[in-house]
Amino acid sequence: MHESFRQRLSLWAEQGRLRRLRDEGSLDSRRAQRDGRELVNFGSNSYLGLERHPAVTNAAAAAAAESTSSTSSRLICGGSPLLIRLEEETAAWKGSEACLVLNSGFQANITLLPALAGRHDRILADRxxxxxxxxxxxxxxxELLRFPHNDLDALEELLKKPSTGMVFVVTESVFSMDGDLPDLLRLAELCRSYGAFLYLDDAHGAGICGPEGSGPAHGLGADLLLGTYSKALGSFGAYACLSAELKDYLVNSCRGLIYSTALPPAVPAASLAALAIVRSEEGQALRHRLLALGNELRRLLRDGGLDIRHDPTPIVPVPCGDEAATLRLAAALAEEGFLCPAIRPPTVPEGSCRLRLSLTAAHLDRDIRELAAAILRHHPQLKS
Ligand SMILES: Cc1ncc(COP(=O)(O)O)c(C=O)c1O
Incomplete structure (x- = not known):
């Protein structure tokens, strides 16, 4: 390996920021494996616990029994009736005119934005x-300008700046690390009144609230609402909800769609089955359970003396001070049987290290009680 890579690796190690792949992974949304031990998992994004639902795994298995590959990009011969059905059903769920499926949330964002915006345009993005x-x-x-987190007054100031090209506002409906939401109605209103294009990432909102679980941005009128099947739906892949005309434009300009092999059939099959559950009464019951677990965990932590935000989402950030204290807390919790990811720079800004607890409807009541008690025993602010 080149010496400069070696030097960077040693620097990250010195800073205590060396990451390691954890290939033991999640057993499921409620259980994870670490160093041969089973831990209660508070790090998964499969909020409804659908990744092992028999209807979902059977649908994926049946599709995989036919074929494991789409064989090419959708524009050549990689398309399938499953992808078309998934787009139709996702658009109906979200109340949008059309939908375009892409291979992952990350791939979607890094290829849709360059297809939409160019060097004469301006992107205003949440910090x-x-x-x-x-x-x-x-x-x-x-041109990329950032506004302070969820500060729509600051966004409005940026929207007032003269621009010769298009202006895009890029933000999230539910923030992945903080579990909080912007004032979505005002956000949409600002974009409308200043003629800006609203690109809203709904990855952590879809499935957890709204009519049939369609998310907090339902009916908002975002120009492009980006969602993933990889979080609450327990599957994989992403989708953009948009107008039929914009879909035509992106089919002809989005390089991540044009030049990448389409998802294999098992993936849209699993997403379709998961979507049917999310929209059903069963999905509604799972959402109620998820919300109740989140409320209970927040209440227990707050009653114990911690400063915990109240948001109607399954993401519960627990601020813990500096990086070393956060890592110590995560290690103490792992000893007690809980996987609680320590989130630190560069994922979050310096000075905002936290545990990011994510809940799933598959958690048991006692998981929540025991986790809260363990956090209160070990949290650095509460130890004398
Ligand atoms: C807000 C947001 N957008 C996009 C992604 C990427 O989605 P995917 O995991 O499907 O690549 C994530 C993943 O964590 C996310 O939190």
């Missing part, structure tokens, strides 16, 4: 927008 949104904005070559 905490996901890495893929920022990378997509940078790849587009547009």
């Amino acid at each position: 905490l927008a996901h890495a893929s949104l920022i990378d997509g904005a940078r790849l587009s070559g547009a």
Whole structure:
């Protein structure tokens, strides 16, 4: 390996920021494996616990029994009736005119944004927008301006700046690391009144609330609503909800669609089955359970003396001070049987290290009680 890579690796190690692949992974949304031990999993994004639902796994298995590959890009011969059905059903769920399926949320953001914006345009992005949104904005070559997290007054100031090209507002409906939401109605209203294009990433919103679980941005009128099947739906892949005309434009300009092999049939088959559950009464019951678990965990932590935000989402950030303290807390919780990811720079800004607890409807009541008790025992702010 080249010496400069070696030097960077040693620097990250010195800073305590060396990441390692954890290939033992999640057993499912509720259980994870670490060093041969089973832990209760608070790191998964499969919020409804559908990744092992028999209807979903059977649909995937049946499709995989026919073929494991789409064999090419959709524009050549990789398309399938399953992808078309998934687009139709996703558009109906989201109440949008059309839908375009893409291979992953990350790939979608880094290829849709450059297809939409160019160097004469301007992108206004929330300071905490996901890495893929920022990378997509940078790849587009547009001028990139960031506004403080969820600060729509600051966004409005930026919208007032004269521009010769198009202006895009890029943000999230539910923030992946903080679990909070912008004032979505005002956001949409601002974009409308200043003629800006609203590109809203709904990856963590879809499935958890709204009519039939269609998310907090339902009916908002975002120009492009980006979602993933990889979070609450427990499957894989992404979709853009948009107008039929914009879909035609992107089919002819989005390089991630044109030059990448389409998803294999098992993936849209699993997503279709998951979507049917999300829209059903069973899905509604799972959402109620998820919300109740989130409320209970927040209540227990707050009653124990921690400063915990109240948001109607399954993402519960627990601020813990500096990086070393956050890592120590995560290690103490792992000892007690809980996987609680420590989130630190560069994923979040310096000084905002936290545990990011994510809940799933598959968690048991006792998981929540025991986790809260363990956090309160070990949290650095509560230890004398
Ligand atoms: C807001 C947001 N957008 C996009 C992605 C990427 O989605 P995927 O995991 O499907 O690539 C993530 C993943 O964590 C995310 O949090």
